[in-house]
Amino acid sequence: MSDVKIKFEFFTHSSIAPRLVVGLLLFSMTWLLVACRQQSASPSNPPAAQTINNMGSDTLVNLALAWAETYMDKHPEVRISVTGGGTGTGMAALINGTIDIANASREMKPEEIDAAKKDGITPVKFTVAMDAIAVVVHPSNPVDKLTLQQISDIYTSKITNWSQVGGVDHPIVLLSRESNSGTYTYFLENVIRIGNKESRLLFSPDVLLMSSSQGISTEVRQNPNAIGYDGLGYVTPDQKIVAVARDVQGLYVLPSVKTVIDGSYPISRPLFLYTIGEPTGAVKDYLDWILGEGQTLVPTLGFVPLQK
């Protein structure tokens, strides 16, 4: 009985509510501090002597993760963290000095190099893999081969109906990745402008810009009118890959590791890692491993390894 009474008084005491609030606040703050410390202490890997931070291109993120996981299994003393976020994000982080390696699906832009130089950083580029870009259509589309010129005309709206390239009488729906993905720039320079530096051709304003590979595959899968392009590693089996020829006389070739290496498939691009200055220590060891043994992982993720 007296117990109950004491409890009752405890809770009705007028200054208990503010005390509770203060207490809760203090508690949550200490908890946060502890949580932060735990995170940086990395309990699973106590002797971690080296940490490599790796950030950038979403195209490369899966490959970079595979590399990091395999490398960490063999070298438990090295910890590698991999983050996506886009090539630009990775570059900015590299310039700010928060990461050691930036993944890039395009070369560094002049303004990025300037910004890095201003901070006294000289970025060094490593080509780490090749990526074939596949042109895809709906499986029911009878069109199975196109020349570079035809693809260029399609993406600049000179050709607007599938019947003009041997298909059925349907309007063409153009799909592309976002305008600042490395894939977009590569496709523009090497397919739409067919490698012609003087050309001022641009994507037609009717092009649907999808923010993800997922967006492109969903629309290509559903829409019999659609044409899209993406890295070979991101093409799902329910899309139809179109064979591409350099010109009308040329051979129509499907993208694969073999046709990219022998150079017969015309649309492939390099992928890069950037470091701050010439790499040293753990970063150098890691990059050497990527360029050597690490290349065996490249084809398993749909990319093309470097030629020896």
Added chain:
Amino acid sequence: MIKLGDPSNSRHSFIEFVIEAFIRVVGFSSIGFVVLIFLFLLREGIPFFYEVPIGNLFSTRWYPTFDLFGTLPLLLGSILVTVIAMVIALPLGVATAVFVREIAPSWAREILKPVIEVLAGIPSVVLGFFGMTLIAPLVREIFGMPTGLTAFTGGLILAYMALPTIISVAEDALDAVPNSYRQAGLAIGATQWQTIVKVVVPAARSGIVTAMMLGMGRVIGETMAVMMITGNAARLPLTIDSIFRPVRTMTATIAAEMGEVAQGSIHYHALFGIGIFLFLLTFIINLVAASTIFKKRRRGGLR
């Protein structure tokens, strides 16, 4: 024995002081954060307006990687999607509010109100995915369009997202109409329908306008769903068939391009510049909404 209601006075007032100070700091800091965010937006966005010539700024081509920064397609794209969404959502929302408040029996109201509020909690990415995989193919097949990723599809999903806001605010407005109005309407021989249309809804007009404005604010700022279902083609939506063509909105442009942009470049400033446009647009909408509320207060309760 602890004495109730008579704590040691100085300690009590000290705790009181600390708590008050804490709440004051939290309250003012939220205003401070808004101001800081706005200053940041201005600092990053203002260079866009003097780095890019005005002719380029309001041209019709948005190719930021090639220094073509025509914001007109994006502005009109946002406006088009918003107008479509409001044309769909406003009649539906007001009709639902009228039904819930005026017609539905009380047990139905008890079920409907929480269900409508749950609708507001669906994450926009889920709606975007739903729109992309289910609604877009339907729109393409029903209207015979080349693609289902159109301004109309975006408007449809956005209307759905604005509905909970519109319904609950409009319902509150109808609720504020005194019962004597309804009784007076019925007493002079008007049917229930006539009372609703001629008396109750007009009396709640300002609240309904507020509902529309708040819904509009929600629609214009929505990003994820819009990015997934409007197709994001930066074409100028001037002809009437643009409703069934892809558009690119300002929000989707910022979200899609910010991740890959080189920091400090013109393009980077351009995206913040668009952010300023958006801020101004939502600010104006909120201002209009607020002014109708204030007007209502001045006139003493109604209208």
